[in-house]
Every structure is written in structure tokens, then in C-alpha cells.
Amino acid sequence: xxxxxxxxxALAIGYLFGSIPFGMILTRMAGTQDLRSIGSGSIGTTNxxxxxxxxxxxxxxxxxxLKGTVAVLITGLAWGPSxxxxxxxxxFIGHLFPVWLKFRGGKGVATYIGVLLGLFWPAALIFCAxxxxxxxxxxxxxxxxxxxxxxxxxxxxxxxxxxxxxxxxVLTLLLWFAHRENIRRLVGxxxxxxxxxx
Numbered sequence: 625x626x627x628x629x630x631x632x633x634a635l636a637i638g639y640l641f642g643s644i645p646f647g648m649i650l651t652r653m654a655g656t657q658d659l660r661s662i663g664s665g666s667i668g669t670t671n672x673x674x675x676x677x678x679x680x681x682x683x684x685x686x687x688x689x690l691k692g693t694v695a696v697l698i699t700g701l702a703w704g705p706s707x708x709x710x711x712x713x714x715x716f717i718g719h720l721f722p723v724w725l726k727f728r729g730g731k732g733v734a735t736y737i738g739v740l741l742g743l744f745w746p747a748a749l750i751f752c753a754x755x756x757x758x759x760x761x762x763x764x765x766x767x768x769x770x771x772x773x774x775x776x777x778x779x780x781x782x783x784x785x786x787x788x789x790x791x792x793x794v795l796t797l798l799l800w801f802a803h804r805e806n807i808r809r810l811v812g813x814x815x816x817x818x819x820x821x822x
Contacts, residue, residue, distance in 0.1 A: 634699045634707035638714025641695035642735055643722035646687030647672045650680050660728070668730030670765045670818070685734050691715060692738025700742070709791050712739035716795050720802050731802045733769040736795055740776065744788055747779050763817040766806035773799050 625633075647667040651659055656675045659667050668688065673681040695715040700708030719735040721727040733755075741748040751772045758768040773796040780789035800807070809815035 630703045630707055631710055634703060634710040635714040637699055638695040638711030638716075639718035640714075641691045641711075642715030642718025643724060643729070644687070644691050644718075645722055645725055645729065646691070647684040647730065648725065650683050650687070651675060651677075654680055656680070666730050667725065667728075668732075669734055670731075673818070674816075688719065688730065688734035689738035689741065692719075692735040693742040696739050696742030708743060709787065712743060712791065713794070715739055716798060720798060731766075731769070731806075732795075732799050733765075733773075736769075736773065736776075736792075736799055739795075740792065743791075744780065744783070744785055747776060747783065747785075747788075747792075750779050751776050759818060764810065764815055765818050766803055766815060767810055770800060770803060770807070 645667050647659055647669070651657075651672060654677060656677060659671050659675070662671065662674055669681050669685040672684045675681075692712065692715040695711045696708045699711035716732055716735050716739060718729075720729045720732050722729045737748055737751060740751060754772040754775055755768040758771050759765060762768070773792075777789045777793040777796060780786075780792055806815060
């Protein structure tokens, strides 16, 4: 298969996996309020937690992580590391802009962790450790993700992964774009804390 075709296929596979809206699927099956009508309107873990269902939030976190990991592993096994990186980009974009939900998706944190886990798991552990420390200190999920995502490309570069560092610098920019409203609320002191209901 020509390299261009492999690249397109890897991106497409990643996008299709990434666009699976686990938060929407699980909350609809459970009969909770429409996620897009509460909190930030996002379909991710933090907003699912605002429904009061910790079990659904945990399941959403796992699903949104694993869809990125699986996309990376499948394409990596089939076509190698470059294809896996393209699938990671596709999965992240798919989560942020899923075609099934008129391109209104989540903020990308769990999928960011998932693709990082599939591509270079030590950096994923460091990301999670930073997220947890900031979350326990501030109780702001968004701030935790913003700080951890800033550190991730630096960690990858430090660990001798310059190509991955470049990829995750791009994903970090996308993640910050997805969190632009959260950033405004953080600056204005109006951001909701972890566990707060809508």
C-alpha cells in the first residue's frame, strides 16, 4: 500500500475510534439528563460526573482513554510508528469534533492520555501524576489538564522522543483550544470544581 494511502487510512481509523461518544452513549443508556444541557456541555468525564453518577464517569474515562489506545495500537501493529502517530492525531481530533454529534465533542483529556499510553506509556504515567497532584491541590479538572498537557511534550523531549514531543505539542494546542471557555472561567474565578453538580 502506498505511504499516502496508509497515512490517510491511519488518520481515518484514528478519527473513527476517537469519535465514539462514550459519555453520550453511557448516560443515554442510564437515562440521565442530556450531557450537552448541563455544565460545560461537554461529553467527557468531568461533565458526566456532574450527573452525580461516578460509575458512569469512570466508565466514560476508561472508554475515552481506550479508544485512543486501541487506535494507536492497531495502526502501529499494521503499519508502524508513523501510522500510530497519525492515528493518535486522528483519534484526538475525532473526540474533539465527532461527526455523529455535529462536530461538538469533548475536551480531549482522556483521549490525550489514551494515545499517550499507546505511544509511550512512561509519559502517560507522568501526565496522570501531574494531573492528580494539581487536581488534589486545586480541585479544578481543567487546570490540571492544562498544566499536565504543557508538561507532556517537555517530558517526551527529555526522554528522547522528539517526534512524539512535536505531536503532543500539537495535541496540547488543540486541547487548550478546546478548553478556551474553561480558561476564561478560571481567569474570572467562575470555573466549577471537581464533583460540583450543574
